[in-house]
Amino acid sequence: MAKFFLFLWDHKQSLIFLLLLLLSLAALSLSGTQRFHLARQINRTIITPFQMAVSQVDYVLRLKKENEGLRKNNFILTLELFHLEEAKKQNQRLERLLDFARRAPIHFIACRVISGGLGEKPEVFIIDKGSLHGLRPNLPVLVPEGLVGKTIEIDPERTVVQLYNHQDFRVSAKPSKGEERGIAGSGPGGELYLFNIPLRTLLKEGELIVSSGMGGIFPKGIPIGTVASVEKDEEMGIKLRARLIPAVDLDKVQEVFVLADSAFVSPTAGELYEATDTLLNLWNEP
Missing domain, CATH: 1.20.5 (Single alpha-helices involved in coiled-coils or other helix-helix interfaces)
Known part of the structure; x- marks a missing residue:
């Protein structure tokens, strides 16, 4: 009609x-x-x-x-x-x-995130620089808010970054004002946890957790997250674990820094020395 x-x-x-x-x-x-x-x-x-x-x-x-x-x-x-x-x-x-x-004379390589991986909560990023720009495996990846992850697979012009929520990611960590170390990584429900905490450790809600400098990859003082809650780790028995609120919201990350400073990176092995100083002062600056 x-x-x-x-x-x-x-x-x-x-x-x-x-x-x-x-x-x-x-x-x-x-x-x-x-x-x-x-x-x-x-x-x-x-x-x-x-x-x-x-x-x-x-x-x-x-x-x-x-x-x-x-x-x-x-x-x-x-x-x-x-x-x-x-x-x-x-x-x-x-x-x-x-x-x-x-804020400090440290050699960072600025990169752009070109892919967020697959899935609702991606566990890897792909960034737009690679070996031609000086990137190697096991370099810390940061943003001004704190830790994002580390480099794992390097192509000439692309690099895969393993994020802190990846099931295999681990970093030695401690309270910013304490020395009792634990291991931060992905836990139940894909949330960020601090594991292997000694029972005698007193952690308060809201306390900042940073990298400890141990383990050969991450220097001291990189913010990882803040304590949301502390509970007994049933798997470890005599240890505690703390659920963390990540310092970095991965959904908002579009540009990152890769730490490639000769003060921390071995020029022969491409690994990080244990830092003799802390990077925490970067986050204490106004």
Whole structure:
């Protein structure tokens, strides 16, 4: 039915001409007075209402076209606003990264995250630099908020980063103001935990947990998370475990730093020495 009406509308001029032709032929058989009255009657009952209907339909179609144009312009403006907001956020992130890099004369390699891996909670990132840029396996990956993970697979121009929520990720960790060490890594439900804590250790909710510098990969002082709760580790028996709130929200990470400083990295083995100093001062700067 809609196609029928569209056909009539597209051929309205031809239909009007045909209608007027038929009426003209019919009027030839009438007298002059009758033709005059017929013409007035046709004008009042057919032509004028038809012209009004055509005018109304034209108005509706024009209004529809204008609305479509307005919707298109609104969509374009929304996209432009989104791009402006994204550019603003990116500038803020880059300013934060630059400020972090300026806090100490440490060699960081800035990288962009180009893939977040697979799954609802990715356990790896792929970054846009590789061996051609000086990256090697087992280098710490950081952002201004703290620890992201470590490099594991290196291509010339790409690197796979194992994230702190990966089931195989482990880092020696301790309270920022204490010396009792444990092992931080992925625990029940994929959440971040500090394991192997001695029973005598007193951990408080909200206490900052940082890398301890042991284990040969991560220097001291990199923020890992804050204590959310402490419980007895049923698997270890005589040990505690603490659930941590990660220092870094992986969903928001788009750029990272890879620590490749000669003060920490062995130029021959490509491994990190145990740090003689701490990196915690990077996060204590204003």
